[in-house]
Amino acid sequence: MADPTRESRTVQAMHAIDAITGAVIPPVHPSTTYARDTHNALIGGQDYRRPQGPTEKQAAGVLAMLDGAADARLFSSGMAAIAAVLETVPAGGHVVAQTEMYYGAKLLMQRAQKQGRITLKLVPPGDLDALTAASRPDTNLIWTETPANPSWAIVDIAKAADIAHAVGATLAVDSTCAPPCTTRPLELGADIVMHSATKYLNGHSDVLAGVLSTRAADERWDEIGVVYNETGAVPGAFETWLLLRGLRTLFVRFERQSETALKIAKRLLKNPHVGHVFYPGLKSHPGHVIARTQMTGGFGGMLSVRVKGGFDAAARFAAATKLFIQATSLGGVESLIEHRKPIEGAGSPVPDDLVRLSVGLESAGDLLADLGQALAVAHDQ
Ligand code: PLP
Numbered sequence: 001m002a003d004p005t006r007e008s009r010t011v012q013a014m015h016a017i018d019a020i021t022g023a024v025i026p027p028v029h030p031s032t033t034y035a036r037d038t039h040n041a042l043i044g045g046q047d048y049r050r051p052q053g054p055t056e057k058q059a060a061g062v063l064a065m066l067d068g069a070a071d072a073r074l075f076s077s078g079m080a081a082i083a084a085v086l087e088t089v090p091a092g093g094h095v096v097a098q099t100e101m102y103y104g105a106k107l108l109m110q111r112a113q114k115q116g117r118i119t120l121k122l123v124p125p126g127d128l129d130a131l132t133a134a135s136r137p138d139t140n141l142i143w144t145e146t147p148a149n150p151s152w153a154i155v156d157i158a159k160a161a162d163i164a165h166a167v168g169a170t171l172a173v174d175s176t177c178a179p180p181c182t183t184r185p186l187e188l189g190a191d192i193v194m195h196s197a198t199k200y201l202n203g204h205s206d207v208l209a210g211v212l213s214t215r216a217a218d219e220r221w222d223e224i225g226v227v228y229n230e231t232g233a234v235p236g237a238f239e240t241w242l243l244l245r246g247l248r249t250l251f252v253r254f255e256r257q258s259e260t261a262l263k264i265a266k267r268l269l270k271n272p273h274v275g276h277v278f279y280p281g282l283k284s285h286p287g288h289v290i291a292r293t294q295m296t297g298g299f300g301g302m303l304s305v306r307v308k309g310g311f312d313a314a315a316r317f318a319a320a321t322k323l324f325i326q327a328t329s330l331g332g333v334e335s336l337i338e339h340r341k342p343i344e345g346a347g348s349p350v351p352d353d354l355v356r357l358s359v360g361l362e363s364a365g366d367l368l369a370d371l372g373q374a375l376a377v378a379h380d381q
Pocket of ligand 1: 077078079080102104105145149174176177195196197198208209210329
C-alpha cells in the first residue's frame with residue numbers, strides 16, 4: 001500500500017494509538033513536572049513541561065507533517081509565535097512586511113521600530129517589484145501574509161522566497177488563512193511558516209494557539225527554540241489536546257468552507273448593494289491565477305465586500321444578519337461577520353465600507369438568504 005496521504009494521517013493524528021492502554025484518542029498530559037528514578041535519571045526523558053510536554057509534542061508532530069516541515073513548535077497564540085520570530089531579528093535589523101496584513105502583527109512590528117529595535121519597510125502585498133526594491137543586503141526578515149487580511153491579496157510565495165534568498169533574508173509566511181490542506185509555503189521555498197492555530201487549524205473557536213514550522217533545523221530555528229523556552233509562551237495541555245481534536249477534520253471543514261464561500265462570493269457580485277467583492281477564488285481577483293496554483297485545496301472561507309453607502313451602510317449590514325454572528329476572528333465552524341474599520345481603528349488603511357465574512361459550515365442556502373436580507377435591511381434605511 002502506498003503511504004497514506006496527509007489528509008488520512010491528519011484524520012488519525014498520525015495513527016496515534018496509546019501504547020499503554022490502546023486508546024485510539026490520545027490522552028491529555030497536564031503534568032508540569034516529571035519524576036526521576038533512584039539514580040536521579042529521568043524516567044521519561046524530560047523534566048519539566050516548558051518548553052513542551054507529550055501532548056504538545058504530539059500536536060507539533062502532526063503540524064510538522066502537515067506543513068512538510070523539519071520541525072514545528074506550538075505557541076500559546078499566533079501573536080506569541082510572531083513575537084518569537086521577531087525576537088530573533090538582531091538589534092537594528094531590517095524587516096520587510098506588508099502594508100496590508102493582520103493588523104495586530106503590523107502593530108507589533110511598528111512598536112519594535114518605534115523602540116529602535118528594528119528598521120521596518122512595508123510594501124503592498126503581492127507587489128513583487130516593491131518587495132525587490134525594499135530588500136537590501138542587510139534585510140534579515142521578510143514577513144508575508146497570504147491571502148492578506150482583509151482584501152485577500154495573494155503573494156507569490158516562490159517568487160517572494162527567491163527575492164528573500166537573493167539578499168540572504170529569511171522568508172516567513174503567515175499562512176493562517178491558507179492552512180496546509182491548501183498551501184504549504186515551505187515546499188514553495190519559504191523558510192518559516194506561521195499559523196494562528198486559533199483559526200482553521202483548530203476550527204471551533206475554542207482554542208487560542210499558534211504554530212511555527214521550519215524548512216530547516218537551522219541557526220534561526222535554534223534561536224527560536226531558545227526564545228520559546230525562555231519566554232515560555234507555550235500552550236496549555238488541554239488547549240493543545242482540543243487543537244489536535246479539531247485538526248482531524250481540517251481537510252473536510254476547509255473544503256466545505258471554500259465551496260460555500262465561492263457560492264457566496266459569486267452571489268454577492270450580483271447584489272446591487274455591493275460595490276466590490278474580494279475573494280481569491282473569483283476570476284476577477286487580481287491574485288486569482290497565483291491562488292489557483294498556490295491554494296490547491298480551496299480558496300478558503302474568507303471574503304470581504306465593500307458595501308455601497310459607506311461606513312453607515314456597512315455597519316447596518318453587519319448588524320442586520322441573523323445567522324452570521326457579528327464577531328471578530330475567523331476559521332471556525334460558525335459564520336462570522338465584521339465591519340472592519342471600527343476594529344482596526346482610524347490609522348488602518350482598510351476602507352470604511354469594508355465588511356469581512358468568515359464562512360462556516362452552515363447550509364449555503366441559509367447563509368445566502370441571511371446576507372441577502374441583511375443587505376436589503378441596510379439599504380432600506
Ligand atoms: N495572523 C492572522 C492572519 C490572524 O488573523 C491572527 C488573528 O486574528 C493572528 C495572526 C494572530 O493570532 P492569535 O489571535 O492566535 O494570536
